[in-house]
Amino acid sequence: MNATSGALQDGGVSRRRFLVSAAEVGGGLMLAFIFPAAARAAWISAPAGALPGEINAFVNVGPDGTVTFIIPKSEMGQGVYTGLSQLLAEELECDISGIRIETAAVAAVYNSPGIPAQFTGGSMSISSNWQALRVAGATARTMLIEAAAKNWGVDAGACRAERNFVYGPDGRKAGYGALAAAAAKIAPPDPKDVPLKSPSKFVVIGKPIARVEVREKVDGSGKFGLDVRVPGMLRAALARPPTQGAQAMHIDDKAALKVPGVVRVVPLSVGVAVVAKNTYAALRGRDALLIDWQALPDTTMDTDKLRAQYLDLSRHGAALVARNDGDAVSAVQAVGGKRVEAAYELPYLSHAAMEPLNCAAHWRPDRCDLWTGTQFQSPDRAAAAQVAGLPPEKVFIHTMLLGGGFGRRGNPASDFVREAVELSRKIGGPVQIVWSREDDMRGGWYRPMWTNRLRAMLGRDGKIHAWHHTIVGQSIMAGTIFQGMVKNGVDPTSVEGAADMPYDAANVRVDLCTTTAPVTVQWWRSVGHSNTAFAVESFIDECAAGAGVDPLEYRRSLLTGPNESRHRAVLEMLAAKSGWGGPLPAGRARGMALHASFGSVVGEVAEVSMQDGRPRVHRVVAVIHCGLAVNPQMIAAQIESAVNYGLSAALYVEITYTGGKPDQSNFDNYAVVRISEAPTVEVHIVPSEDAPTGVGEPGTPPIAPSLANAIFALTGKRVRRLPMIRGGKFSA
Amino acid sequence: MQKLNINGKIHSVDVDPEMPLLWVLRDVLDMTGTKFGCGRALCGACTVHLDGQATRSCVLPVSAAAGRKITTIEAIGDTPVGKAVQSAWIAHDVPQCGYCQSGQIMSAVSLLAKNKSPTDADIDAAMSGNICRCGTYSRIRAAIHQAAERGGAGS
Ligand code: FES
Numbered sequence: 001m002n003a004t005s006g007a008l009q010d011g012g013v014s015r016r017r018f019l020v021s022a023a024e025v026g027g028g029l030m031l032a033f034i035f036p037a038a039a040r041a042a043w044i045s046a047p048a049g050a051l052p053g054e055i056n057a058f059v060n061v062g063p064d065g066t067v068t069f070i071i072p073k074s075e076m077g078q079g080v081y082t083g084l085s086q087l088l089a090e091e092l093e094c095d096i097s098g099i100r101i102e103t104a105a106v107a108a109v110y111n112s113p114g115i116p117a118q119f120t121g122g123s124m125s126i127s128s129n130w131q132a133l134r135v136a137g138a139t140a141r142t143m144l145i146e147a148a149a150k151n152w153g154v155d156a157g158a159c160r161a162e163r164n165f166v167y168g169p170d171g172r173k174a175g176y177g178a179l180a181a182a183a184a185k186i187a188p189p190d191p192k193d194v195p196l197k198s199p200s201k202f203v204v205i206g207k208p209i210a211r212v213e214v215r216e217k218v219d220g221s222g223k224f225g226l227d228v229r230v231p232g233m234l235r236a237a238l239a240r241p242p243t244q245g246a247q248a249m250h251i252d253d254k255a256a257l258k259v260p261g262v263v264r265v266v267p268l269s270v271g272v273a274v275v276a277k278n279t280y281a282a283l284r285g286r287d288a289l290l291i292d293w294q295a296l297p298d299t300t301m302d303t304d305k306l307r308a309q310y311l312d313l314s315r316h317g318a319a320l321v322a323r324n325d326g327d328a329v330s331a332v333q334a335v336g337g338k339r340v341e342a343a344y345e346l347p348y349l350s351h352a353a354m355e356p357l358n359c360a361a362h363w364r365p366d367r368c369d370l371w372t373g374t375q376f377q378s379p380d381r382a383a384a385a386q387v388a389g390l391p392p393e394k395v396f397i398h399t400m401l402l403g404g405g406f407g408r409r410g411n412p413a414s415d416f417v418r419e420a421v422e423l424s425r426k427i428g429g430p431v432q433i434v435w436s437r438e439d440d441m442r443g444g445w446y447r448p449m450w451t452n453r454l455r456a457m458l459g460r461d462g463k464i465h466a467w468h469h470t471i472v473g474q475s476i477m478a479g480t481i482f483q484g485m486v487k488n489g490v491d492p493t494s495v496e497g498a499a500d501m502p503y504d505a506a507n508v509r510v511d512l513c514t515t516t517a518p519v520t521v522q523w524w525r526s527v528g529h530s531n532t533a534f535a536v537e538s539f540i541d542e543c544a545a546g547a548g549v550d551p552l553e554y555r556r557s558l559l560t561g562p563n564e565s566r567h568r569a570v571l572e573m574l575a576a577k578s579g580w581g582g583p584l585p586a587g588r589a590r591g592m593a594l595h596a597s598f599g600s601v602v603g604e605v606a607e608v609s610m611q612d613g614r615p616r617v618h619r620v621v622a623v624i625h626c627g628l629a630v631n632p633q634m635i636a637a638q639i640e641s642a643v644n645y646g647l648s649a650a651l652y653v654e655i656t657y658t659g660g661k662p663d664q665s666n667f668d669n670y671a672v673v674r675i676s677e678a679p680t681v682e683v684h685i686v687p688s689e690d691a692p693t694g695v696g697e698p699g700t701p702p703i704a705p706s707l708a709n710a711i712f713a714l715t716g717k718r719v720r721r722l723p724m725i726r727g728g729k730f731s732a
Numbered sequence: 733m734q735k736l737n738i739n740g741k742i743h744s745v746d747v748d749p750e751m752p753l754l755w756v757l758r759d760v761l762d763m764t765g766t767k768f769g770c771g772r773a774l775c776g777a778c779t780v781h782l783d784g785q786a787t788r789s790c791v792l793p794v795s796a797a798a799g800r801k802i803t804t805i806e807a808i809g810d811t812p813v814g815k816a817v818q819s820a821w822i823a824h825d826v827p828q829c830g831y832c833q834s835g836q837i838m839s840a841v842s843l844l845a846k847n848k849s850p851t852d853a854d855i856d857a858a859m860s861g862n863i864c865r866c867g868t869y870s871r872i873r874a875a876i877h878q879a880a881e882r883g884g885a886g887s
């Protein structure tokens with residue numbers, strides 16, 4: 001396996017460009033990714049860069065038989081190179097370990113099926129390509145078989161493909177490499193006529209295939225954004241506004257320019273860049289800048305005050321209605337039943353991916369190249385084109401490996417891309433902007449801070465008669481390029497996981513009170529679900545306690561609807577695998593939570609003890625229902641990852657503001673989970689032949705509430721505010 | 733001019749003696765396997781070996797590395813322990829995004845070179861300086877135990 005950013009080796013002139021422009025003209029096809037014969041012919045006749053083995057926009061077979069998979073998704077640890085290769089290889093009948101990965105250029109042909117943009121997010125890479133990539137593999141296979149059959153003068157129906165060879169009726173065989181040039185000239189079959197295997201025939205899909213790019217990730221050769229080396233490239237660090245929107249009124253760069261290696265100081269529309277021969281000089285030069293910043297009015301906010309405001313708004317703020325069944329507002333006030341009420345508070349969070357943000361850009365008058373780890377190829381290209389003063393087709397994004405994404409590398413304003421293009425244009429040469437950890441952590445675009453208030457009225461049987469959930473927080477989409485997804489003022493990401501709360505109740509109301517604050521906010525692994533799961537799953541546990549019923553029994557009795565079959569399957573498997581109700585070592589207790597997100601349902605049981613006055617998670621048993629499990633090994637890895645990611649947020653980390661500035665800066669005061677605190681995670685998958693659903697994010701939402709519920713079982717105390725440990729102290 | 737012995741080869745570099753070894757490796761010598769994560773010895777992404785000892789290169793002035801044996805991820809597979817650790821990492825499919833893994837592997841090799849059969853507590857102590865935001869911790873633990881068992885140490 002050899003994963004490369006194709007255009008990098010040939011000095012930035014991407015051969016993908018030819019392919020792409022050809023593919024783009026073929027709009028009206030049944031499946032856009034199949035190369036239209038005419039366009040393909042035109043492309044093949046192009047003298048420069050012609051590759052005779054280009055079978056469709058995703059598959060190229062070299063004369064030596066090497067299958068190259070042109071992959072439209074970003075690899076950020078979620079295993080997308082592996083999962084998508086499995087889909088392709090299954091139908092192409094090729095050896096997955098021999099596949100060469102090349103990252104796709106930006107082009108309509110590589111848009112997510114059904115969505116007019118090329119990006120990686122929403123845990124949908126596998127589900128959205130489930131059909132498309134199998135068809136791409138199957139059409140390519142059909143063309144290879146046809147090429148062999150023609151050559152041999154036999155009926156294609158009498159030939160078959162297996163492990164990179166086509167076999168004829170009389171035992172003859174030919175390798176894909178030998179057939180590729182002829183295959184590429186055959187008119188692609190109508191995708192409708194290409195048969196796909198039934199799941200019982202799968203030999204690659206459903207298998208625990210090892211990560212295809214694992215080798216380059218253990219020997220240091222994998223190339224992340226920060227590893228890009230373009231000839232003549234300078235490095236830059238930015239002095240960034242200390243508060244959002246502050247302007248540099250006066251810049252004294254004398255000391256900065258004296259730092260050996262510093263080349264120049266360049267004011268940008270946001271911040272001031274110090275350009276240098278190496279990163280060290282750029283960072284030192286940046287520290288030596290003296291800048292008078294003028295803050296915008298109303299940016300001196302404090303999260304303590306904001307917290308008080310949010311709690312107040314959760315009681316009687318003006319809200320929009322996201323769900324309204326029956327009359328929950330008066331039903332929760334009724335006399336006679338048992339009333340439960342609680343508020344849950346969650347802080348701003350930084351994504352803190354291991355690789356700090358960065359982007360290299362090379363602007364020239366006629367084209368602009370970008371090298372970065374991005375989740376957002378289409379929006380970034382549009383933004384870069386604007387800044388570059390070039391049409392989008394003249395902007396080439398070379399997607400590198402991402403040292404973690406978690407949503408941050410899909411920025412609605414393309415912040416880390418714009419600044420690099422602007423700087424390269426201003427200095428007229430290639431430059432890489434490196435964010436220090438402090439820049440990354442203080443740079444805004446956080447998971448929103450949220451407060452939830454839940455009120456319920458329990459019936460005589462203890463079940464839920466009325467449920468009223470009010471959510472207070474900023475909108476991620478409003479005012480961005482995603483504004484169009486905000487319907488009637490309700491940002492769907494603010495209420496996901498709450499408006500579709502799965503428990504039976506006659507009266508349900510979900511209100512949203514959208515706030516504004518001088519803090520940019522963004523999706524963070526599982527987006528709104530990271531908030532709503534904590535609120536809903538903690539509160540259902542409180543209702544169970546109010547009703548005097550075991551939390552598992554209680555959930556079981558309220559998950560009876562036709563849409564909750566996955567919940568039920570997860571709950572039953574979780575009960576069995578976690579040993580719910582069974583014995584535990586002294587001083588330990590279990591808590592559970594289950595939550596649907598990105599089409600999947602994940603349930604988790606955390607086993608917790610208190611050590612030195614702080615909660616300690618020993619073991620997490622997780623069950624996921626994600627439809628057909630394309631790669632059980634990768635699914636387990638994602639759940640392990642999601643649990644640890646969510647555990648840092650549940651226990652330790654938050655971004656707080658004092659006087660308009662974030663208080664946190666690096667891993668000393670944003671103390672994420674380390675190996676000594678990481679629990680054992682056991683993952684179980686509900687067997688299914690449904691089409692696959694999301695995996696990368698759904699494991700995160702249930703961990704915080706399962707932990708809080710375990711702490712309640714152990715101590716009788718409810719933790720309603722995250723993170724649980726603040727200033728080194730655990731407080732319930 | 734700083735004379736550096738990196739992976740058995742001598743490099744002469746003309747840089748500020750205060751420049752951390754990390755940036756000399758990455759920006760001057762274009763050896764990008766060693767990663768930048770925090771710049772303050774808090775995350776372990778930049779771990780290299782200095783005379784066999786795991787060291788955070790982001791806070792090590794290059795002048796302090798002169799005259800010592802520097803080993804980086806690019807060459808760690810040439811040692812028996814390094815090779816055993818890399819194969820255990822592959823067998824357990826440890827990496828996710830992979831960004832922290834150079835540092836994780838360098839710390840693990842340094843642990844196993846001194847301690848042929850580390851306990852879980854030994855692993856916690858030796859590996860707690862290495863953050864993994866993808867949460868690959870339990871696989872790291874399993875891979876270290878496997879590398880120890882397969883006798884990477886001493887074989
Ligand atoms: S970069 Fe050196 S420890 Fe984080």
Ligand code: FES
Pocket residue numbers: 077354403404827828829830831832833863864865866867868
């Ligand atoms: S594998 Fe991504 S940070 Fe460790």
